[in-house]
Every structure is written in C-alpha cells, then in structure tokens.
Amino acid sequence: MKMIIGRKIGMTRVFVGNEAVPVTVIKAGPCVVVQRKTAEKDGYNAVQLGFEKAKKVNKPLAGHFKKFGVEPMKILKEFRVDNPDEYEPGQVIKVDIFEKGEYVDVTGWSKGRGFAGAMKRWGFSGGPRSHGSKFHRELGSVGQHTEPAKIWKGKKMPGRYGNERITIRNLQVIDVDPENDLIAIKGGVPGARGGLVLIRSAKAPKK
Secondary structure, three states: OOEEEEEEEEEEEEEEOOEEEEEEEEEEOOEEEEEEEOHHHHOOOEEEEEEEEOOOOOHHHHHHHHHHOOOOEEEEEEEEOOOHHHOOOOOEEOHHHOOOOOEEEEEEEOOEEEEEOHHHHHOOOOOOOOOOOOOOOOOOOOOOEOOEOOOOOOOOOOEEEEOOEEEEEEEEEEEEEHHHOEEEEEOOOOOOOOOEEEEEEOOOOOO
16 A cells, blocks of 8 residues: 655646656655554554644644654645554655556545535526526526425535545556656646645556
C-alpha cells in the first residue's frame, strides 16, 4: 500500500511517443508518519500522515505531535493499511515510492459553488425563453396533492453545490520527479489549483 498527500498545481500535457497526453501535476510530499493505529488498540489498521510543517498548533495537537516525537504538521490524514507495523513514527514518505506506469486512486474535494439553483445544480432544462413566458429558471412543481401533502425526501431542489469529496480510480502515473516532489497523473483530478489531494495505490488496478 503506497500513499501520500499533495497539492494540485494544475494541468498540462506531455508527449508519450507521438501522443499528447493530458496530465495533472501534483506536488506530493514529503509526508511524515505521525501515528500508527492497530486493530487491537483502535479497532482498525491505519497510518496517520502529516503534510506541510505548521508554524503554530493548538495545545491538544501540540501534545499529540509531542507524544510521537514529530514536528507539528498543518495537515493530518489517515490511510487504511493491512500492516501498520511496516511504518514507524517519524518515517518520511516521498513521491519516489510511485513509479511510472502504475495505477493510483486520487481523492480530492470539488470546487465549492455555494447555493445554486436547480438548473446549475442538477442540469434542469428550464422553461421557454420567449413568447411571453414568465417561467425561465424556476424549479417547477415540487409538491404533491392533498395526500401526502409534502415534498418527498430526496427531491432535486436548489441548495449547496460542490465542495464534495470525490475519488477517481485507476489513474495512470505518467512521470515522477523526486527532486522537486512532483508527480504527473494522466487525466483530471477533482479540485481547484492548490487544493489538497490524497494519492494511494489503486484498489483494483487495470491489468
């Protein structure tokens, strides 16, 4: 199980032979192993990684880092692993753990759009645009008759849109630059430039 935390830099393209391949460039790591969690003690096996050094943390977090002898980190994320004994607190994980050609699962957070109407949020077609119509971007009928006299749960309506955790599976690693902590992954990755991303070995890699 390979895993690392990074930040999305942006998209570009690279040439593989005569083919132009779109890639997302991510500055990944270095990350530090902060804590190991075991099934016997915590109920599950996982490793907690820290990313980006923090100038200041609150007292509970300061005690947490002091307990494991690690410098305070800005970002803390957990990754499930089969054998946490393979990792030690303070161990540094860099992007060179990944190799060209292997497949990874990438998790990011989509751009937040705030409060959006039904057309933007769900792709509704809306009403007529002309000929005296006064129904353009409204939602339309949402209720029922006298019975059951309510809006059914799950009805597609206006509301908060975006800022959701999204995982894209089986993205191929096109290039790795260990000197600059960069990794180029084929295709798009959720989130805005500078957004946090989690990279891990693919659960069901392509053959």
